[in-house]
Amino acid sequence: MNEEWSENLASYFQRMLPLLCSLLMLFFSYVPLDLPISNHIRPSVGMICAYFWLLHRPDVFNLFSAYVLGLVEDVISSAPVGSNIFAMLVMYLLVTNLSRFFNAKPFVIIWYGFVLFSLVTFLSKWLLVSVYYSHFLPLAAVMFSYLMTAAVYPILSVINVFVQNRLMTDEV
Amino acid sequence: MKRRKVLFIQFSQLRLLAKKFAIVILFLSAFVLMLINKTDTVIIEKTSSVATDVVSPLVDVLVAPARAMAGVFDYFRDLGHIYSDNQKLRAENKRLQIISEKSRALEIENKLLSKLLNYTPPPKAKFITARVIAEEGDAFSHSIIAYTGGEGNVKKGQVVMSDNGVIGRVDKPGKMYAKIILITDINSKIPVMVERTRVRGILSGDNTSVPKMIFIPLSAKLSVGDRIITSGVAGVFPPGLPIGKVSSVEKNNVKIKTFGNLDRLEYVRIIDYGLNETPTPKTEENSAQKDENNE
Numbered sequence: 001m002n003e004e005w006s007e008n009l010a011s012y013f014q015r016m017l018p019l020l021c022s023l024l025m026l027f028f029s030y031v032p033l034d035l036p037i038s039n040h041i042r043p044s045v046g047m048i049c050a051y052f053w054l055l056h057r058p059d060v061f062n063l064f065s066a067y068v069l070g071l072v073e074d075v076i077s078s079a080p081v082g083s084n085i086f087a088m089l090v091m092y093l094l095v096t097n098l099s100r101f102f103n104a105k106p107f108v109i110i111w112y113g114f115v116l117f118s119l120v121t122f123l124s125k126w127l128l129v130s131v132y133y134s135h136f137l138p139l140a141a142v143m144f145s146y147l148m149t150a151a152v153y154p155i156l157s158v159i160n161v162f163v164q165n166r167l168m169t170d171e172v
Numbered sequence: 173m174k175r176r177k178v179l180f181i182q183f184s185q186l187r188l189l190a191k192k193f194a195i196v197i198l199f200l201s202a203f204v205l206m207l208i209n210k211t212d213t214v215i216i217e218k219t220s221s222v223a224t225d226v227v228s229p230l231v232d233v234l235v236a237p238a239r240a241m242a243g244v245f246d247y248f249r250d251l252g253h254i255y256s257d258n259q260k261l262r263a264e265n266k267r268l269q270i271i272s273e274k275s276r277a278l279e280i281e282n283k284l285l286s287k288l289l290n291y292t293p294p295p296k297a298k299f300i301t302a303r304v305i306a307e308e309g310d311a312f313s314h315s316i317i318a319y320t321g322g323e324g325n326v327k328k329g330q331v332v333m334s335d336n337g338v339i340g341r342v343d344k345p346g347k348m349y350a351k352i353i354l355i356t357d358i359n360s361k362i363p364v365m366v367e368r369t370r371v372r373g374i375l376s377g378d379n380t381s382v383p384k385m386i387f388i389p390l391s392a393k394l395s396v397g398d399r400i401i402t403s404g405v406a407g408v409f410p411p412g413l414p415i416g417k418v419s420s421v422e423k424n425n426v427k428i429k430t431f432g433n434l435d436r437l438e439y440v441r442i443i444d445y446g447l448n449e450t451p452t453p454k455t456e457e458n459s460a461q462k463d464e465n466n467e
Binding site for chain 2 (some may be wrong): 024027028030031032033041042044063067070072074075076077078079080081082083085086089092093122125126128129132133137138140141142144145
């Protein structure tokens with residue numbers, strides 16, 4: 001009985017691991033950094049994690065995981081509540097419908113996929129938030145954030161790959 | 173028993189349907205959340221404050237090791253600059269001593285003149301120093317979360333300053349943490365004026381690092397380097413607080429470089445000037461209370 005219970009708990013933890021790992025990285029991305037570069041061009045860590053896990057482990061990182069990640073990001077940030085959820089859902093739609101082109105491909109192709117998908121996601125979020133504020137946000141700032149996010153993707157992928165290969169079993 | 177079975181089948185069908193349209197439902201929920209947020213009701217304010225209080229401790233815990241690492245990096249970086257920093261500080265100290273003497277004399281003169289004119293001074297400001305635990309800055313919003321340490325310490329709309337000038341205002345005060353909107357955020361609109369010419373305008377954030385000054389009279393003459401201070405119009409910010417200086421003047425586009433370094437905020441001062449809070453959204457509850465008070 002006790003063994004069964006611990007097995008269930010381990011399995012549940014494995015299922016939650018991608019979301020927990022994404023949330024942890026999201027929280028880290030808000031830590032104040034005393035760096036010479038501007039703090040106001042931060043990468044969208046949530047978007048990177050959502051893409052990675054939706055592409056590699058859609059069995060454990062599903063629609064609701066993406067939604068929760070967006071919701072938490074909405075709570076921390078001062079962007080309009082719902083805008084990050086919207087971005088995560090756009091990413092979910094893109095990845096689930098077009099993942100066949102990137103599955104089991106070299107890393108560079110997967111990265112290109114992210115560059116493309118994140119551009120669509122950033123632009124749709126920009127459009128939505130612009131409608132919300134009834135005037136267009138500066139597109140240059142959005143492009144800076146987008147480029148930063150695209151550039152940081154490989155670094156965060158290393159952490160995600162570590163979690164996937166070392167901490168997770170193939171089937172949960 | 174039969175009724176239960178029917179109910180179970182209906183429930184299963186409903187679940188299947190929900191699963192099928194989950195993405196649509198979730199998209200709709202995102203839009204609904206945005207719409208509710210736009211109405212700016214008290215319920216949303218309170219929910220948001222509670223949510224900030226729940227999430228912020230998690231971020232706060234993560235700050236500790238990151239700060240320690242950054243501290244080591246800073247220590248070695250600062251070691252290299254000790255001599256030049258020391259020289260600079262000596263020179264600055266000399267300059268400040270002269271200014272201090274002058275300001276003391278001016279203060280006494282000011283007090284005497286105020287007495288003669290029977291001038292009513294503004295209320296004395298109270299402040300708390302808060303540690304910044306999270307910074308957020310991207311194309312969509314610019315804000316920070318600070319640990320304020322206790323319920324009722326801060327109120328919505330209070331001025332937030334760094335060592336050099338105004339950096340923002342309290343947006344969502346929680347029990348232990350407060351979300352602060354920076355002056356570069358798109359939601360930030362502060363009545364300001366040019367210190368030299370007293371020309372008034374509004375400092376409007378646009379999610380870039382240099383906010384712009386809008387609603388300036390056409391005849392106004394501004395030049396690069398002019399100091400910008402709060403005008404005190406609308407009564408939310410007291411007049412005379414330093415904000416920044418004009419960094420560029422183009423047609424219909426006056427950019428302001430803030431005095432406070434918004435990229436490196438470790439501690440901030442949240443100041444209570446005893447002025448009005450930012451207008452709270454009108455609710456039935458509030459209206460009813462007002463009516464009662466009027467009666």
